[in-house]
Amino acid sequence: MTDRLWEFVTFAYPNIKYVVLGSILLSISSAVVGCFTFLKKKALLGDVISHAVLPGICLSFIVSGSKNPFLLIIGASITGWISIVAMDYIVRSSKIKEDTATGLSLSVFFGIGILLLTYIQHSGNAAQTGLDTFLFGNAAALIGEDLIAFSLIAVIILVVVYFFYKEFKLISFDTQFANTLGLPVRTLELILTSITVLAVVTGIQAVGVVLMAAMLITPAAAARFWTNRLSIMLTLAAIFGAFSGITGAYISYASPSMPTGPWIVMVLSIIALISFFFAPGKGILIRVFKQYQNQRKFLGENLLKVFYTLGESNQNFLSYRSQEELMAKRAFKESTLAKGLTRLSREGFVTHHRAQWALTKEGYEKGKRIVRLHRMWELYLTEYLKIAPDHVHEDAESIEHVITPELELRLERLLDHPSVDPHKAPIPQKQQPIINNEQ
Amino acid sequence: MIIQTENPALEIHDLTVSYDRKPVLWGIDLSVPYGSICGIIGPNGAGKSTLIKSVMGLIPLSSGYIKIFNQELDEIRLKVSYVPQRESVDWDFPASVLDIVMMGRYGKVGLFRNIRKADKEAAMNALEQVGMEKFYRRQISQLSGGQQQRVFLARALTQQADIYFMDEPFAGVDAATEKAIIQILRRLAGEGKTIVVVHHDLQSVSTYFNWIIMLNLRLVASGPTEKVFTQQLLEEAYGGKLTLLSEVGELMKKEQVPTRE
Numbered sequence: 001m002t003d004r005l006w007e008f009v010t011f012a013y014p015n016i017k018y019v020v021l022g023s024i025l026l027s028i029s030s031a032v033v034g035c036f037t038f039l040k041k042k043a044l045l046g047d048v049i050s051h052a053v054l055p056g057i058c059l060s061f062i063v064s065g066s067k068n069p070f071l072l073i074i075g076a077s078i079t080g081w082i083s084i085v086a087m088d089y090i091v092r093s094s095k096i097k098e099d100t101a102t103g104l105s106l107s108v109f110f111g112i113g114i115l116l117l118t119y120i121q122h123s124g125n126a127a128q129t130g131l132d133t134f135l136f137g138n139a140a141a142l143i144g145e146d147l148i149a150f151s152l153i154a155v156i157i158l159v160v161v162y163f164f165y166k167e168f169k170l171i172s173f174d175t176q177f178a179n180t181l182g183l184p185v186r187t188l189e190l191i192l193t194s195i196t197v198l199a200v201v202t203g204i205q206a207v208g209v210v211l212m213a214a215m216l217i218t219p220a221a222a223a224r225f226w227t228n229r230l231s232i233m234l235t236l237a238a239i240f241g242a243f244s245g246i247t248g249a250y251i252s253y254a255s256p257s258m259p260t261g262p263w264i265v266m267v268l269s270i271i272a273l274i275s276f277f278f279a280p281g282k283g284i285l286i287r288v289f290k291q292y293q294n295q296r297k298f299l300g301e302n303l304l305k306v307f308y309t310l311g312e313s314n315q316n317f318l319s320y321r322s323q324e325e326l327m328a329k330r331a332f333k334e335s336t337l338a339k340g341l342t343r344l345s346r347e348g349f350v351t352h353h354r355a356q357w358a359l360t361k362e363g364y365e366k367g368k369r370i371v372r373l374h375r376m377w378e379l380y381l382t383e384y385l386k387i388a389p390d391h392v393h394e395d396a397e398s399i400e401h402v403i404t405p406e407l408e409l410r411l412e413r414l415l416d417h418p419s420v421d422p423h424k425a426p427i428p429q430k431q432q433p434i435i436n437n438e439q
Numbered sequence: 440m441i442i443q444t445e446n447p448a449l450e451i452h453d454l455t456v457s458y459d460r461k462p463v464l465w466g467i468d469l470s471v472p473y474g475s476i477c478g479i480i481g482p483n484g485a486g487k488s489t490l491i492k493s494v495m496g497l498i499p500l501s502s503g504y505i506k507i508f509n510q511e512l513d514e515i516r517l518k519v520s521y522v523p524q525r526e527s528v529d530w531d532f533p534a535s536v537l538d539i540v541m542m543g544r545y546g547k548v549g550l551f552r553n554i555r556k557a558d559k560e561a562a563m564n565a566l567e568q569v570g571m572e573k574f575y576r577r578q579i580s581q582l583s584g585g586q587q588q589r590v591f592l593a594r595a596l597t598q599q600a601d602i603y604f605m606d607e608p609f610a611g612v613d614a615a616t617e618k619a620i621i622q623i624l625r626r627l628a629g630e631g632k633t634i635v636v637v638h639h640d641l642q643s644v645s646t647y648f649n650w651i652i653m654l655n656l657r658l659v660a661s662g663p664t665e666k667v668f669t670q671q672l673l674e675e676a677y678g679g680k681l682t683l684l685s686e687v688g689e690l691m692k693k694e695q696v697p698t699r700e
Binding site (some may be wrong): 039041163164169170172173174176177178179180181182183211224228229230233313353 | 441448496513516520521523527528529533535539542551554580594
């Protein structure tokens with residue numbers, strides 16, 4: 001395996017170089033174009049084009065009788081392009097909605113393509129072998145003439161995006177406004193569609209008709225998780241594309257029974273999954289972690305609150321209490337309670353003596369603050385939102401955990417330093433000596 | 440009551456607009472004087488947004504013509520600014536506040552060229568005017584409704600236009616934003632700029648606008664606020680659609696009859 005890796009990274013055979021270069025260029029150009037189709041919410045556009053190029057490929061083979069890549073690309077681009085124009089026309093001038101038009105365009109063109117392909121295969125033309133690789137792609141065949149053609153197209157695509165970056169950004173965000181600025185929006189859309197067609201036509205060579213949509217959309221979707229800036233999104237998508245291009249090429253080199261194209265898409269999908277779970281801010285994992293943190297925080301604060309209210313009832317805030325006493329006040333699960341208490345004692349908010357627990361001074365202050373916020377919020381709800389006093393408790397139960405010190409100050413001022421809540425319970429004051437009547 | 444003005448900033452002549460052959464605005468004939476803050480009012484579906492969209496060339500006209508400063512729109516694009524409805528875009532787009540505001544300069548910058556330093560400064564200046572300069576790096580999906588509206592207004596301000604068309608700039612914004620926007624509009628009008636605003640809230644009409652266009656598929660009234668903002672005309676505009684007119688419109692759609700032969 002390491003030998004293979006060494007051969008691979010040193011380009012020991014020219015073939016390796018071609019396949020790697022080809023895969024990278026294809027992946028980058030479709031990733032960059034894909035960002036715009038993704039942002040324009042036209043994710044299925046790639047699917048339509050990739051299916052619609054098949055009749056073009058077959059037609060240009062029938063007409064020319066050769067598999068010259070330039071001729072095939074021209075044929076493919078023409079029908080790919082017509083499919084998009086047809087789709088737009090259907091949406092604009094009939095009652096048919098975009099999703100239906102997408103399905104129609106895709107299947108009609110693909111149907112014609114398969115029809116032509118079958119015809120060619122039965123025509124007995126010997127040159128036709130290998131034409132069906134367009135269906136599933138064959139990146140390993142990226143050599144010589146093909147490579148030159150595809151590299152050229154990839155470069156064209158990247159140059160066009162570079163020059164029209166500002167305009168593509170605007171028409172992806174706000175087409176109407178672009179129109180009112182007097183920009184040639186229709187032409188710009190046409191250019192964007194055309195380079196999308198080109199990206200698909202070249203990409204198909206590597207991954208085939210069915211997987212092509214993934215080459216366009218997956219890098220964009222993955223990149224979107226990591227950034228809120230379009231320029232970085234494009235760069236990231238290109239990097240993801242390039243990385244999966246190299247990896248796909250290596251895997252199929254190291255293990256010749258493995259196809260390059262599907263592996264490129266596999267790697268892309270893994271990157272997308274990782275982004276989905278781990279990206280900061282938007283990733284699922286961060287959210288789950290936040291929820292977990294909240295639960296811990298709520299539990300601790302609720303416990304301190306129970307200590308405080310128990311202290312209120314016997315005017316002894318620092319006395320030791322058993323777990324049963326705490327559970328009588330509020331229905332904690334026994335295991336949760338034990339965990340919460342242990343954590344609080346580690347953090348220095350409670351102390352314990354045998355199986356008895358008591359607030360420390362810091363725990364007292366924190367518990368007092370939560371009770372204070374709870375009761376002030378109840379008062380706020382009854383006074384300002386005119387909610388009945390018997391309906392405010394549940395709301396306050398969660399709000400008490402989120403109010404910041406700044407909001408607390410504002411609340412206090414708004415309520416004019418209140419002393420009792422709607423249920424006539426006293427609202428603890430900030431400066432208030434600890435009552436600790438030993439019994 | 441339709442009051443015309445001599446030498447208007449905006450002139451709409453015999454305008455009919457249709458969606459799929461069905462006229463949604465019939466025979467509009469009006470003029471708006473320079474330096475006015477003009478409110479377009481009328482019930483839902485009256486064609487208010489359609490009117491300014493057709494002025495901005497976003498919808499093809501079935502008949503009639505529109506002149507701004509006595510010229511065709513295409514001749515003076517750079518002098519005309521449009522603020523679309525806030526909901527017309529997806530705010531989850533990967534862009535910062537400054538990115539969006541600078542889009543107002545794209546018309547001036549032109550194709551193939553990069554944003555210049557001057558454009559950035561114009562954008563920052565516009566952000567200051569709407570009180571959003573501190574948020575210039577903020578991702579736009581993190582803005583409140585009022586802040587989004589301010590960003591759109593700032594984008595329009597960078598265009599340094601002479602006439603502004605705004606689609607519901609006061610819809611769904613907080614009181615502070617509403618106040619900030621109307622102050623900017625008044626300042627612009629004070630500088631001789633003309634402002635046309637689609638508006639929903641009848642309460643504030645007489646304090647905000649000095650010219651009113653009242654629509655309900657047809658032009659009910661156009662003129663100075665004190666003359667046309669009357670109970671009688673409001674009842675005419677809001678007292679239900681002219682059912683015959685709507686039915687003929689539906690018929691035109693059904694039979695695919697063009698507005699002009």
